[in-house]
Amino acid sequence: MDKRFEQIPVSEKLDGVIDHCMEQLHKEQKSKRKKWMKKTFISLGTAAAVFVCAVFFGASNPNAAESIPLIGHITRLMQGEQKPAQEYIQESNGVKITVSEVTHDNHWISMNVVFYSKSGFPQEMYASTSGTECGLLEFISEIRFDFYDQTIADSSYMKGSFTDENTYSGKINIPIDQRIPASARKDIKIPKEFDFIWNISIIYDWPYDLWEYALNEEKPYHTSFLPNNGFGGTWDFQFSIPLNVNQ
Numbered sequence: 001m002d003k004r005f006e007q008i009p010v011s012e013k014l015d016g017v018i019d020h021c022m023e024q025l026h027k028e029q030k031s032k033r034k035k036w037m038k039k040t041f042i043s044l045g046t047a048a049a050v051f052v053c054a055v056f057f058g059a060s061n062p063n064a065a066e067s068i069p070l071i072g073h074i075t076r077l078m079q080g081e082q083k084p085a086q087e088y089i090q091e092s093n094g095v096k097i098t099v100s101e102v103t104h105d106n107h108w109i110s111m112n113v114v115f116y117s118k119s120g121f122p123q124e125m126y127a128s129t130s131g132t133e134c135g136l137l138e139f140i141s142e143i144r145f146d147f148y149d150q151t152i153a154d155s156s157y158m159k160g161s162f163t164d165e166n167t168y169s170g171k172i173n174i175p176i177d178q179r180i181p182a183s184a185r186k187d188i189k190i191p192k193e194f195d196f197i198w199n200i201s202i203i204y205d206w207p208y209d210l211w212e213y214a215l216n217e218e219k220p221y222h223t224s225f226l227p228n229n230g231f232g233g234t235w236d237f238q239f240s241i242p243l244n245v246n247q
Helices: 012-060 062-066 069-078 206-213
Strands: 087-092 094-104 108-117 138-145 154-166 167-177 193-205 233-241
Touching: 012 193, 094 193, 108 154, 138 167
Parallel strands: none
Antiparallel strands: 087 094, 087 233, 094 108, 108 167, 138 154, 138 193, 154 167, 193 233
16 A cells, blocks of 8 residues: 555544445344344244134034145144045946055955946845845956066955946955065065056956855865856056055
């Protein structure tokens, strides 16, 4: 710096003005920080209040809460609910099959199934003493796991009940252990989630009386038990199956 500037006299008033300006600037910055913190706490308090109100509103008015997206979402989170179960639908020859809530426990695949027949069901499917108690549906299909490179012939039964004359709802359980040969199982580690193919070709309806007779251990020996003709078609499913962590 040029030494001539050092020789220029500076008024004490100017020093005071500079000190005053610096003090004011400091106060303004401090005031802005306070205002920012105040706004932040107000926002957090408002969010907390909305959350608490949403919880109480959802608990007391679940139907109304579900119609309000934000509150409905908060209510489902608080109740430990996940997003609605994904549905898989296939339709062939007047028969619609809807699959949902598919999970596995390393030994069994479990799924909910709704079977709709446009033509209805034969009367033999119904128990004579009940309007909902009925026989079973047998699904003839081919299955495939993404961790095992072979297609497997499968026959699994659906146990359920009639919700109306055209609709049969129930559950199907497919045994993983029994479908994969023992020689291959020892080298296979079932992943937490895997892709699964389920191609259905025939669905037999087992009359109630015949099915009950087939399950009777004291029955006389017969070479075969045959269901009705059932339903033929093509219902090809493919979905990912997660591990059921609740079991």
